[in-house]
Amino acid sequence: MSGFFRVAWHVMRKDMTVEVRSREILLTTLFFAVSVVLVFSFAIVREGRAPDDVAAGILWVAISFAGTLAMGRTFERERYNDTLRALILAPADRPAIYVGKLLGLLLLLGLVEIILVPLVGLLFAAPIFSYPLMLSALLVFGTIGFAAVGTLFAAMLVRVRSRDTLLPVLLYPITIPVMIGGVRGTAALFQATPDEPMARFWIGLLVFWDVVFVTLALWTFEPVMTE
Amino acid sequence: MRKLTTPFIVLSAGMLLAAPWIINAAPYESTMGLVQKVFYFHFPSAILFLVAAIVCGVHSARFLFFKNQRADGWAVAAAELGLVFGAITLVTGPLWARKAWGVWWVWDPRLTMSLVLWMIFAAYLMLRQYGGPGSDRLGAGMALFGMANVPFIYVSVNVWRTLHPQTSVVPTLPTDMGIPLWFCFAAFTMMFIALLNVRADLEHKRARLEALYLAEDEA
Secondary structure, eight states: OHHHHHHHHHHHHHHHHHHHHHHHHHHHHHEEEEEHHHHHHHHHHHHTOTTTTTHHHHHHHHHHHHHHHHHHHHHHHHHTTTTHHHHSSSSEEEEEHHHHHHHHHHHHHHHHHHHHHHHHHHEEEHHSSSSSHHHHHHHHHHHHHHHHHHHHHHHHHHSTTHHHHHHHHHHHHHHHHHHHHHHHHHHHHSSSSHHHHHHHHHHHHHHHHHHHHHHHHHHHHHHHHHH | GGGGGHHHHHHHHHHHHHHHHHHHHHOTTTTTBBBEEEEEEOOOOOOHHHHHHHHHHHHHHHHHHHHHHHHHHHHHHHHHHHHHOOOOHHHHHHHHHHTTTSSSOOOHHHHHHHHHHHHHHHHHHHHHHSSSHHHHHHHHHHHHHHHHHHHHHHHHHHHOOSOOOOOOGGGOHHHHHHHHHHHHHHHHHHHHHHHHHHHHHHHHHHHHHHHHHHHHHHO
């Protein structure tokens, strides 16, 4: 078991080393996410006031758009340098490679969210500091569910034609339950009279989805990555 | 199974031709009137939509984990039928909802998940169509995720309070409504099995032809 996590750790560290040197994915993803939020604020905010309930939706739309961009890139880099074969050939558990990739992606998306959440709070007057723990739980579990499926699909699509268009086409329908949970839960916290039990219910559901998605992904990664 | 194809097609075609008369003979539902009759098509297609998802998921798992090449053909056939029966469900549902609830569509869990499942089928078929080589295994992975959604649709209506009637109303239907319902259900099921057989057979032949082409190229 320790070997499993060591491999995952090394894969993540490798990705992070590449990322720290180029900062390519972090900067492009962050810039894209910020642009999405700005476009929404141009479209929706009138005279400094946004309609109720939109902040949560916009936050999650930005996260999912930015996430798709990041997922595509992490594996595109492996394909471009033809290092995916080396990664697969390494004498290590395939699921450990998946977990390493997933952790790297989660770290990147977490950094993006640290900028994104205050930005949404600022532009849409969302009360982001009233329930910091519950909001972080929603963000963490929602992002895990989304990234778990995304990492698997991005990995599988590496060898497929027209992968750039197919990734969002496949990813969004499958992750809709996670998106609904994230948006509804966040909206329950952002509304004028916050609904704590509702938010807690959605956090529970997101944890359930995360377990289902991560288990299925670990289970399918091995056979789909075998040539 | 293949021997059943022709009789099933003939029988289900005959039964579906007779269905309008049988549905017409059933009594009117007291509050919803005529529009309730769409139920005799809505319920069977909705059930077969879910069956298609399960068939597709199970065969994808067989293909992915047990390397059963023929299972892939069954999965594709089930996915295409799921798209068709899902479309029937999603068209008849709003027609009924407009009269029963006063709205065409609500974001109720069961409705939402049916739409999502339909989108998953559509995405799966798009992947098979445009993915090129290697998309069969990826599709199988995708179908497994789709199947994970199915029990959730079924349970969701019992967990949350919703507009959609509980599935437990079906056994309590009066007999005069039960007869056309199960008649249509039988007709739709036979059609489903027959089409599944035909489509899977076509897919197996296509795969065989492709293998022959490849063998000739190498020779």
